[in-house]
Amino acid sequence: MKILMLIVMFFCIGAFFIISQNNIHLDKSEGIDTFIFLYKFWLSNTLENVGSLAGHVVKLEWLPK
Numbered sequence: 001m002k003i004l005m006l007i008v009m010f011f012c013i014g015a016f017f018i019i020s021q022n023n024i025h026l027d028k029s030e031g032i033d034t035f036i037f038l039y040k041f042w043l044s045n046t047l048e049n050v051g052s053l054a055g056h057v058v059k060l061e062w063l064p065k
Contacts, residue, residue: 014042
């Protein structure tokens with residue numbers, strides 16, 4: 001349950017950073033559209049990086065020689 005809460009907090013903080021860094025106003029439909037576009041872009045990059053990191057971790061030699 002704690003891991004799920006950490007993941008939700010990570011995505012919420014990411015959303016807050018996107019809103020604040022791009023000065024998006026969510027009371028207008030243009031702002032909502034911009035937020036959705038940027039959030040999907042950020043989310044896809046984040047998942048791509050996690051997948052890349054997992055691939056590198058799997059390829060590592062974990063056993064001693």
